[in-house]
Amino acid sequence: MKWLKRLGVAMGVLLVLLMAILAYVMFFVNSDSFKTELQKVALEKADIHLRIDGDIQWSFFPWLGLELDDIGVAIGKDPEILQFDRAEFGLAILPLLKHTIQVDRVRLVNLKASLNVDKSGRGNWQRFPEADAASAPDTAPAASSNAPASSGYQAASSGDNASSIPNIELDSLEIDNAQVTYIDEKTQQKIDATFNVNLSNVQWDKAWPMVMDAVVKQSDLAGKNTLTVSSKLTGDLTVFPNREVFSLANASLSTELQGDALPASPLKATLAIKQLDMDVPQENLFMDGVSVDALGVSASAKVQLYQVLSNPQYTASLSIGEFNPRKVLQQLNIALPDMADDSALTKASGDVKIEGSRNELVVQPMSLALDDTNLQVHVVTELSPLRWDVNVKGNNLNLDRYLPPEATDSESKQGEKQATKETTASQAGSTTSGANEELVPLDLVRSLYGHVGLAFTNLTVKKLQLDNVDLDATMANGMVHVSPAAVSLYQGSATLKATYDARTNTPKLSVSSRVKGIEIQPLLKDFMDLDKLSGTTSLTGELSSKGNQVDTLMANLNGDFLAEINNGALVGVNLTKSVCQGIAAVRKESLKSSDFSANTPFETMDFPIHIVNGKVSTPGLTMTSVGLSVTGDGIVSLPNKSLDYQVNVAVAGSELDHACRVNEKLTKLAFPIVCKGQFSDDPASLCRPDIKGFGNIFAELAKAELKDKLDAEKARLKEKKDAKIDEAKEKLQEKLKDKLKNLF
Numbered sequence: 001m002k003w004l005k006r007l008g009v010a011m012g013v014l015l016v017l018l019m020a021i022l023a024y025v026m027f028f029v030n031s032d033s034f035k036t037e038l039q040k041v042a043l044e045k046a047d048i049h050l051r052i053d054g055d056i057q058w059s060f061f062p063w064l065g066l067e068l069d070d071i072g073v074a075i076g077k078d079p080e081i082l083q084f085d086r087a088e089f090g091l092a093i094l095p096l097l098k099h100t101i102q103v104d105r106v107r108l109v110n111l112k113a114s115l116n117v118d119k120s121g122r123g124n125w126q127r128f129p130e131a132d133a134a135s136a137p138d139t140a141p142a143a144s145s146n147a148p149a150s151s152g153y154q155a156a157s158s159g160d161n162a163s164s165i166p167n168i169e170l171d172s173l174e175i176d177n178a179q180v181t182y183i184d185e186k187t188q189q190k191i192d193a194t195f196n197v198n199l200s201n202v203q204w205d206k207a208w209p210m211v212m213d214a215v216v217k218q219s220d221l222a223g224k225n226t227l228t229v230s231s232k233l234t235g236d237l238t239v240f241p242n243r244e245v246f247s248l249a250n251a252s253l254s255t256e257l258q259g260d261a262l263p264a265s266p267l268k269a270t271l272a273i274k275q276l277d278m279d280v281p282q283e284n285l286f287m288d289g290v291s292v293d294a295l296g297v298s299a300s301a302k303v304q305l306y307q308v309l310s311n312p313q314y315t316a317s318l319s320i321g322e323f324n325p326r327k328v329l330q331q332l333n334i335a336l337p338d339m340a341d342d343s344a345l346t347k348a349s350g351d352v353k354i355e356g357s358r359n360e361l362v363v364q365p366m367s368l369a370l371d372d373t374n375l376q377v378h379v380v381t382e383l384s385p386l387r388w389d390v391n392v393k394g395n396n397l398n399l400d401r402y403l404p405p406e407a408t409d410s411e412s413k414q415g416e417k418q419a420t421k422e423t424t425a426s427q428a429g430s431t432t433s434g435a436n437e438e439l440v441p442l443d444l445v446r447s448l449y450g451h452v453g454l455a456f457t458n459l460t461v462k463k464l465q466l467d468n469v470d471l472d473a474t475m476a477n478g479m480v481h482v483s484p485a486a487v488s489l490y491q492g493s494a495t496l497k498a499t500y501d502a503r504t505n506t507p508k509l510s511v512s513s514r515v516k517g518i519e520i521q522p523l524l525k526d527f528m529d530l531d532k533l534s535g536t537t538s539l540t541g542e543l544s545s546k547g548n549q550v551d552t553l554m555a556n557l558n559g560d561f562l563a564e565i566n567n568g569a570l571v572g573v574n575l576t577k578s579v580c581q582g583i584a585a586v587r588k589e590s591l592k593s594s595d596f597s598a599n600t601p602f603e604t605m606d607f608p609i610h611i612v613n614g615k616v617s618t619p620g621l622t623m624t625s626v627g628l629s630v631t632g633d634g635i636v637s638l639p640n641k642s643l644d645y646q647v648n649v650a651v652a653g654s655e656l657d658h659a660c661r662v663n664e665k666l667t668k669l670a671f672p673i674v675c676k677g678q679f680s681d682d683p684a685s686l687c688r689p690d691i692k693g694f695g696n697i698f699a700e701l702a703k704a705e706l707k708d709k710l711d712a713e714k715a716r717l718k719e720k721k722d723a724k725i726d727e728a729k730e731k732l733q734e735k736l737k738d739k740l741k742n743l744f
Contacts, residue, residue: 049074054086066090078124085110104171111178119185170202183221192217199237207236207249227259235273244280251276263332269294283307295331297323313357322349322369341401347371359383373397388450398460438548445502448475463526465489478503492518492537508546509553515539520565530679532686535568535602541609554614561609570600573687575628575649578673581689601625607632621647634675643686645675 035052042048054069066089073082086109116124175197182191195214202208213232219225235251253271274289285308290301298321306313325345329336339345352366363379375394381387454471468488474481480500487494494515501508521534541561547553577596607621616635623630634645649672675687 047076049080051080075125079114081114081124083112084108105174106170106172107174107176108178109176111175113178113180115180115182117182117184117186121186168202168204171200173197173199173202185221188221190219190221190223204239204241207238207247210235210237225259225261227257227261229255229257231255246278246280248273248276250274263334267295283309295328297321297328311358314355316354318350318352318354320348320350322347324348325370338404339402340405344371344401371401386447386449390450391453391455393455394459395457397456397458400460400463439550439553440500440502440507440548442478442502442505442507442548445475445480445500445507446478448480449477450475464523465526490519490523492516494518505548506546507548509544511543511559513539513541513543520568521571532571532573532679533565533568534571535565535605538564538566543611557611557614559609559611563607563609565605566603568602568605570602572598572682573600573675574598575600575630575647575673575687578649578687578689585689600628602628602630623647642678643675647673647675647687649673 035056039050039052042050049072051072051074052068052070054071055067057067066087068087069085071084071087072080074080086107088105088107090104090106114124118124175195178193178195178197180191180193180195182193184190193214193216195212198211200209211232211234213230215228215230217226217228219227231253233251233253236249238247238249240246251271251273255269255271257267257269258265270293272289272291273287275287277286278284283306285303285305287301287303290303292299292301299318300321301316301318303316304314325348326336336345348368348370350366350368352363355362359382361379361381361383363377363381366375366377366379368375368377373394373396375392377393378391380389452471452473452475454469456469457467459466459469466487466489469486471485472483474483478501480498480502482496482498485496485498487496492515494513496511496513498509498511516538518537519534520537521531524530524533539561541559543557543559543561545553545557547556574596580596602623602625605621605623607618610617610619617633618636619633621630621632623632629650630647632645632647634643636643636645673687673689677686
């Protein structure tokens with residue numbers, strides 16, 4: 001037990017000695033001389049200029065306390081970069097013997113920092129290399145060339161001799177009214193930040209409350225183009241130093257953005273995190289219970305990141321609650337384009353799961369809801385080099401709701417007048433630049449590498465009702481292949497294969513299509529508001545062109561199609577009526593329109609479509625019907641919504657209509673009917689008889705009838721003459737017989 005008594009005596013003597021030293025310092029050391037000594041050491045050892053204009057106050061037991069007033073710090077010959085009005089620090093003495101750092105309070109008041117980066121990129125907190133060399137002692141021993149460069153760090157941070165981290169107990173850490181100014185002459189940017197920090201009950205392995213608020217203002221060096229961010233962060237922070245892990249729970253961040261460059265100001269948002277854990281050695285970061293609220297949009301998320309610092313990998317799930325996109329855009333002062341449906345873009349929500357790494361991004365699945373449309377998206381993307389595989393499934397998408405409304409008749413006429421004026425003006429000068437604008441960015445197409453698959457049900461585009469749409473496209477090396485695109489619509493189907501070759505500056509387009517069993521009348525009605533043709537349609541053919549401007553593509557358009565329409569009708573047009581009207585006009589007779597039906601039904605209509613350098617023709621059109629036989633040719637212009645067509649109609653008597661007299665001779669004739677006008681014109685007025693053509697036909701018919709009469713009269717006269725000759729011969733023979741009888 002003697003060693004224990006000796007140890008107690010030694011501790012007592014040490015404590016008395018320590019108290020004597022503290023008493024000597026408190027009563028006999030002049031603080032002003034301490035200032036001078038402190039400034040001298042800072043200048044000699046670190047080239048730091050300390051300005052201490054205020055008093056230095058200290059206490060030694062039971063707390064080692066230090067209070068400084070009016071302090072400034074400068075490095076080298078630069079102006080002061082750090083100033084504060086007051087700094088307070090209190091450290092408990094006895095807990096140090098237990099390897100515990102116990103601090104009652106650390107407080108900095110009115111801290112001011114001025115940080116500057118010059119045009120060369122050097123910060124005023126950085127020292128010149130020559131200054132470091134000048135301040136290094138000449139007697140410093142040379143490092144052993146055989147020692148590894150990082151051996152000092154390894155010895156201090158690894159192995160059994162690594163010093164353990166002392167316990168820390170901090171009642172509070174306060175930074176009041178800290179102001180930091182950062183000026184970067186290289187980027188011409190300036191940042192002013194004001195913040196307050198309050199931490200309480202700080203201890204390792206235990207949660208301590210944290211409150212921080214900050215106002216950060218960014219601008220150029222002239223103070224223009226400002227952006228101000230005001231934020232407040234609260235939460236419970238826990239640090240596990242032995243495991244190098246920290247945790248943040250119940251965190252809440254509220255922000256407000258203001259600035260002239262923002263679409264709307266101020267913009268407010270809140271972020272909440274239920275739990276955030278960071279494992280530094282494992283480089284793992286987990287966030288759970290993340291929620292964001294901004295502009296009336298609420299989103300929740302869960303994030304997991306692995307190997308954040310070395311080889312990042314991540315998974316995240318995000319859910320966006322239902323919101324009104326129109327209201328969000330209105331709050332951002334973003335004007336929406338005119339839409340046909342005012343209720344469009346008023347409801348949206350979504351869920352998405354993301355996985356990936358530094359070179360890969362996988363989005364699957366992603367569920368989106370927009371108004372009445374539902375989408376399922378799967379994306380696999382490689383980032384270097386960029387390539388992707390995108391598959392989208394959707395239903396109930398009406399694109400017409402989001403397109404501009406159709407113009408009224410008055411607006412259309414006004415637009416046509418304006419277009420005419422603009423066309424005249426452009427023709428007087430040079431050609432419009434729009435015709436020469438490139439339609440497709442070729443460099444972008446050449447950079448595409450991937451696959452896109454689309455599958456939609458119940459899709460509406462330009463009033464076309466598409467029951468099912470399936471598309472499969474691949475892009476690589478400047479080539480785009482669509483094979484196939486299949487569409488089900490109007491009780492029929494259509495398939496299309498296309499190739500777009502952008503490898504040269506004159507891209508080439510080729511398309512082959514096949515249409516089967518489509519009801520043409522509802523399709524034309526929905527697409528062009530045209531209901532003048534009905535029947536079941538089939539179409540096959542190929543189309544090709546080259547160029548990257550509208551005019552060039554149209555001029556190089558070539559193709560051949562074969563169309564067939566079965567069991568149809570020309571709606572609103574009666575070709576028999578047109579023929580009878582022409583006949584009646586020639587005969588100067590009148591007709592009753594009520595005696596005719598409104599349409600021209602037919603059994604089949606076949607016509608080829610031939611396109612040569614942008615010119616479309618339909619030679620060899622034939623239509624068969626009960627009582628009618630029709631052939632025709634002409635041009636139908638879909639862009640101009642007009643037609644210029646002539647059909648030749650032959651009627652087979654009164655089998656179809658009984659309203660006009662058609663004799664056997666007329667059934668052998670083909671009467672010309674001209675159909676010309678706009679799609680919007682009255683169907684009954686589109687087709688009318690070619691009176692001049694009718695006159696020529698009847699003139700030829702009259703000539704033929706006159707010739708027949710002349711031939712008949714000649715035949716009759718000849719027959720009569722021959723009969724008289726025969727009769728004279730008979731009489732002469734009788735006379736001869738009588739004379740012969742008299743001779744005997």
